[in-house]
Amino acid sequence: MSLVVMPGKNDPKLLLYLKLPGEIAKEDGFSRNVTSIGHWGTGNLELTLRSDEDWLRAKDLILQSYEAS
Numbered sequence: 001m002s003l004v005v006m007p008g009k010n011d012p013k014l015l016l017y018l019k020l021p022g023e024i025a026k027e028d029g030f031s032r033n034v035t036s037i038g039h040w041g042t043g044n045l046e047l048t049l050r051s052d053e054d055w056l057r058a059k060d061l062i063l064q065s066y067e068a069s
Contacts, residue, residue: 013050016058017043018065030054031061 022033022044032046043065047058 013048016047016049016062018045018047018061019043019069020045020061020065024061027057030057 019042022035025031025033025045030048034046035044047061049055049058
């Protein structure tokens with residue numbers, strides 16, 4: 001995992017930037033390809049976590065990123 005960002009109070013969420021191919025981003029509001037845009041961190045895949053369910057979906061991707069580094 002490259003970076004965790006906790007932005008504003010109006011929309012509480014965690015942003016995770018993972019070193020994984022951004023092309024695997026498939027879920028609007030959860031994952032996003034940030035390869036070609038300016039962003040915090042060094043990863044290509046941004047995950048937005050707002051709930052426990054999002055955390056459960058992110059666990060496999062976090063593990064993949066960890067094992068790849």
